[in-house]
Amino acid sequence: MPKQSSNKLSGKSPKKRHKFFLNPYNDCAFTKCPKCDTKTKVRKFPLVIFIESKQLFILNKQCKYCSVCDLIITKKQELEALTAIGMSQSNPHIIGNDYLVMGTVDRKDWKEGSQNALPLPDLIERMYVFKDVWDFDIIPAGWYPNDEK
Ligand SMILES: [Zn+2]
Numbered sequence: 286m287p288k289q290s291s292n293k294l295s296g297k298s299p300k301k302r303h304k305f306f307l308n309p310y311n312d313c314a315f316t317k318c319p320k321c322d323t324k325t326k327v328r329k330f331p332l333v334i335f336i337e338s339k340q341l342f343i344l345n346k347q348c349k350y351c352s353v354c355d356l357i358i359t360k361k362q363e364l365e366a367l368t369a370i371g372m373s374q375s376n377p378h379i380i381g382n383d384y385l386v387m388g389t390v391d392r393k394d395w396k397e398g399s400q401n402a403l404p405l406p407d408l409i410e411r412m413y414v415f416k417d418v419w420d421f422d423i424i425p426a427g428w429y430p431n432d433e434k
Contacts, residue, residue, distance in 0.1 A: 299388075302413035303330075304356045306420070307364065307386060315358045318351035320419070325349040330357055331395035333412050334368060337382040341405060342371055343395055356419065357389075388414035 308315060318325055328350040334342045344367055349358040369380045390398070394411045397403040 299412070299414045301388075301416045302355075303389060303415055304354060304417045304419055305386060305415040306356060306358045306418070307361050308358050309361045311360065311362050314360075315349050318354055318356060319358075320354050320356065321351065323351055323353045325351050325358065328357075330359075331390050331392060332357075332359070332364070333387045333390060333408075334364075334384055335387050336368070336372070336379050336384040338379075340372070340376055340379050341409070342368060343390065343398055343408070344368055344371060345392075345395055345399075355416075357415075359386075386415075386418075388412050 306319070315325055317323065326349070328348060329345055330348050330350075331343050331345045332348075334344055336342060344364065346359060346364065346367060350356070351358070364386070368384070372380050390408060390412050394403065394408060398405075398408045
């Protein structure tokens with residue numbers, strides 16, 4: 286067995302890709318980019334979500350995407366609901382914890398990871414953190430009860 290150093294990641298600067306906007310407005314679908322007004326496309330991205338205190342979760346989610354800005358937009362409420370479903374079996378006690386959407390992985394890495402073929406540290410190493418997070422929102426990220434419509 287090769288020995289794994291615990292601070293394997295610290296020496297490297299992370300790879301970066303895309304910008305991200307977690308859309309808190311449930312009634313706004315952003316069919317146009319809020320930054321440049323270009324019509325957005327619908328694309329699926331495997332989003333890497335870090336949930337306090339130490340859970341990583343990859344959610345392959347349909348998002349809005351502006352190719353001009355390289356901006357991924359996703360609805361906060363949808364993301365939280367899907368994450369809660371994803372965690373309800375394996376780790377229900379962390380539902381409601383603070384979380385951070387950190388970046389994306391390539392589709393093939395997500396597939397490997399979802400079949401548990403890829404150990405978590407490897408997945409983290411293949412992750413692309415967001416270049417920037419555009420926050421058009423002043424509410425801090427957090428979970429709200431699902432039944433609160
Ligand atoms: Zn744009």
